[in-house]
Amino acid sequence: MTGTLNAALRRVPPWIVHAGAAGWALWWLWLAAAGALGPDPVARLEQDYGTAALWLLLATLAVTPLRRWTGVTLLRFRRAFGLWTFGFGVAHLVVWLFLDLSAPIAAIAELARPHITAGVLSLLLMVPLALTSTDAALRRLGAQSWRRLHRLVYPAAILAATHQLWIARGWETGALLWVGATGLLLGLRVGMRPGGGH
Numbered sequence: 001m002t003g004t005l006n007a008a009l010r011r012v013p014p015w016i017v018h019a020g021a022a023g024w025a026l027w028w029l030w031l032a033a034a035g036a037l038g039p040d041p042v043a044r045l046e047q048d049y050g051t052a053a054l055w056l057l058l059a060t061l062a063v064t065p066l067r068r069w070t071g072v073t074l075l076r077f078r079r080a081f082g083l084w085t086f087g088f089g090v091a092h093l094v095v096w097l098f099l100d101l102s103a104p105i106a107a108i109a110e111l112a113r114p115h116i117t118a119g120v121l122s123l124l125l126m127v128p129l130a131l132t133s134t135d136a137a138l139r140r141l142g143a144q145s146w147r148r149l150h151r152l153v154y155p156a157a158i159l160a161a162t163h164q165l166w167i168a169r170g171w172e173t174g175a176l177l178w179v180g181a182t183g184l185l186l187g188l189r190v191g192m193r194p195g196g197g198h
């Protein structure tokens with residue numbers, strides 16, 4: 001069963017994830033421009049891009065535990081999941097900066113708000129991960145340093161979950177589920193042999 005699934009997954013090229021994510025992002029943008037995202041399209045777009053970033057972050061973190069505990073391997077797609085976590089995070093930031101705020105300069109005052117600080121730090125931690133996501137960067141850094149650097153995904157995930165919990169302004173079920181899922185995936189990594197990647 002697992003073998004059949006893995007064989008089927010091997011036939012799916014990773015560019016499908018890139019095309020799907022890009023199409024998804026553009027589709028929402030089009031819906032917002034067409035006025036089809038409800039009474040507050042900017043807030044909705046910002047929320048949808050942030051939620052997509054969070055889903056993809058969870059998918060990135062789930063690859064190793066999934067392989068370890070079920071044998072199903074999505075390793076070929078992990079780079080695309082990670083890159084699109086960053087891509088949607090940047091899109092989320094762009095909507096906030098240029099459409100939500102009265103002017104991008106207003107972001108400076110917003111930085112002192114705890115949920116904004118957590119979001120910004122989370123995204124900043126993802127920058128070196130995105131920049132070193134190529135095979136060439138992996139070869140240049142060496143596998144060990146590359147893996148050590150990519151452990152930044154854990155604090156980035158904790159900060160992203162904190163960002164969401166703070167925004168929820170209370171113990172909302174949705175936010176708690178996100179935080180629980182992030183905690184579970186990070187917890188599953190504890191005790192795993194180092195070197196399995198994130």
Ligand code: HEM
Nearest residue numbers: 047050051053054057089093096116119120122123160167
């Ligand atoms: C520069 C970095 C970031 C900034 C400035 C930022 C800012 C914001 C703002 C202003 C909101 C709306 C808050 C509200 O409704 O009151 C928001 C919502 C959200 N953000 Fe971020 N964010 C950042 C990074 C991230 C990252 C890296 C993720 C995920 C990986 C993320 C996920 C979310 C989610 C899921 C929501 C929607 C929460 C909800 O409505 O339930 N954000 N963010």
